[in-house]
Amino acid sequence: MYIIIVGGGKVGYYLAKTLLSEGHEVLVLEKDAARCDAICEELGGVCTRGDGCEARTLADAGTERADMLIAVTDEDEDNLVACQVAKHKFNVSRTIARINNPKNENIFKKLGIDVTVSSTNLILEHIEEEVPTHPLVHLLTLKGGNLEIVEMRVPPNSPVVGKRMKDVAFPPDSVVCLVIGKWGAYVPTSDTIVEAEAQLVAVTKPEAEEALRAAIRGS
Amino acid sequence: MNIVIMGCGRVGAQLAAILDEEGHKVTILDRDTYSFRRLPGNFRGTALVGDGTDEDILIRAGIEEAHAFVAVTQGDNRNVMASQIAKHIFNVPKVACRVYDPLREEMYHALGLETISPTTVGAKLLKDLIMGQGG
Numbered sequence: 001m002y003i004i005i006v007g008g009g010k011v012g013y014y015l016a017k018t019l020l021s022e023g024h025e026v027l028v029l030e031k032d033a034a035r036c037d038a039i040c041e042e043l044g045g046v047c048t049r050g051d052g053c054e055a056r057t058l059a060d061a062g063t064e065r066a067d068m069l070i071a072v073t074d075e076d077e078d079n080l081v082a083c084q085v086a087k088h089k090f091n092v093s094r095t096i097a098r099i100n101n102p103k104n105e106n107i108f109k110k111l112g113i114d115v116t117v118s119s120t121n122l123i124l125e126h127i128e129e130e131v132p133t134h135p136l137v138h139l140l141t142l143k144g145g146n147l148e149i150v151e152m153r154v155p156p157n158s159p160v161v162g163k164r165m166k167d168v169a170f171p172p173d174s175v176v177c178l179v180i181g182k183w184g185a186y187v188p189t190s191d192t193i194v195e196a197e198a199q200l201v202a203v204t205k206p207e208a209e210e211a212l213r214a215a216i217r218g219s
Numbered sequence: 220m221n222i223v224i225m226g227c228g229r230v231g232a233q234l235a236a237i238l239d240e241e242g243h244k245v246t247i248l249d250r251d252t253y254s255f256r257r258l259p260g261n262f263r264g265t266a267l268v269g270d271g272t273d274e275d276i277l278i279r280a281g282i283e284e285a286h287a288f289v290a291v292t293q294g295d296n297r298n299v300m301a302s303q304i305a306k307h308i309f310n311v312p313k314v315a316c317r318v319y320d321p322l323r324e325e326m327y328h329a330l331g332l333e334t335i336s337p338t339t340v341g342a343k344l345l346k347d348l349i350m351g352q353g354g
Contacts, residue, residue, distance in 0.1 A: 053296055053323070054320060055326065077272055077300040080303075081300070081323070084299075084326075084330075085323065088329075088330060103274060107304055111307060
């Protein structure tokens with residue numbers, strides 16, 4: 001396949017490298033001369049200097065016979081225009097745009113870009129998997145005693161969902177004193193079943209916070 | 220009319236001033252507050268800092284009640300993107316877009332945007348002037 005990549009930044013460079021190694025014909029269009037030279041030096045003469053949003057540059061690049069155009073600059077509007085010019089002026093059948101601002105995902109779809117890849121969203125999703133997304137919220141620190149009141153939400157995929165309170169491994173210094181669930185707020189007993197997405201209000205010690213969080217997340 | 224202008228350069232500021240004087244409700248957007256120095260002292264419209272390719276900024280600028288949207292920033296692509304958002308997402312009845320690159324202008328014109336290329340127009344006027352046909 002003949003694939004044109006608009007933008008020779010990090011994404012463009014590694015994309016070109018990968019596609020070349022898979023045996024595709026690749027051309028990178030990059031505005032910056034130094035960047036362009038660097039790519040040519042490393043990957044062979046696969047980079048042309050030029051603005052991939054300009055119809056003339058795309059014509060010179062032989063966009064008419066391209067099977068695909070992938071726009072991966074760090075400006076969303078440039079990616080949009082490069083894809084639109086490729087599609088409407090050169091009839092490229094498949095265009096892919098990188099999106100930096102997640103808000104633009106919907107807009108690009110409505111404006112007819114075939115495929116969008118939101119790099120920001122991808123990174124966020126990966127980070128969210130690593131970071132607790134249901135943090136403990138501090139409601140109140142009780143004066144005098146070394147105690148605080150916190151609120152947590154039960155993640156829907158937590159293994160404690162469906163268990164009885166007494167079977168959840170809460171740390172010794174923590175007591176769940178209120179549950180705000182689908183049917184309102186109530187004081188739990190040891191036989192109360194833990195609902196997914198329920199808010200739990202608990203009294204705990206600051207040093208037991210981490211254990212409490214782990215007990216709710218089941219990890 | 221409610222009019223939203225994106226880009227407070229020479230053209231944007233002058234357009235805003237003219238429309239304001241004629242009694243229209245004008246909101247002008249620019250990413251840089253310093254650009255608003257070009258607006259006349261008696262400008263009664265709204266000057267708003269923000270990027271016109273951002274839906275939320277456009278909503279704050281009143282795009283939903285706008286009768287017309289004009290994109291005159293320095294960036295062709297930004298103008299084109301904002302104009303398409305105004306036209307296709309907010310259904311603004313009248314959208315005008317400046318595109319310096321004549322080839323891109325031609326294409327977006329064919330795609331249904333009201334575009335103007337100062338490059339083409341300016342070159343023609345200058346030619347007429349030196350050839351003595353300007354008037």
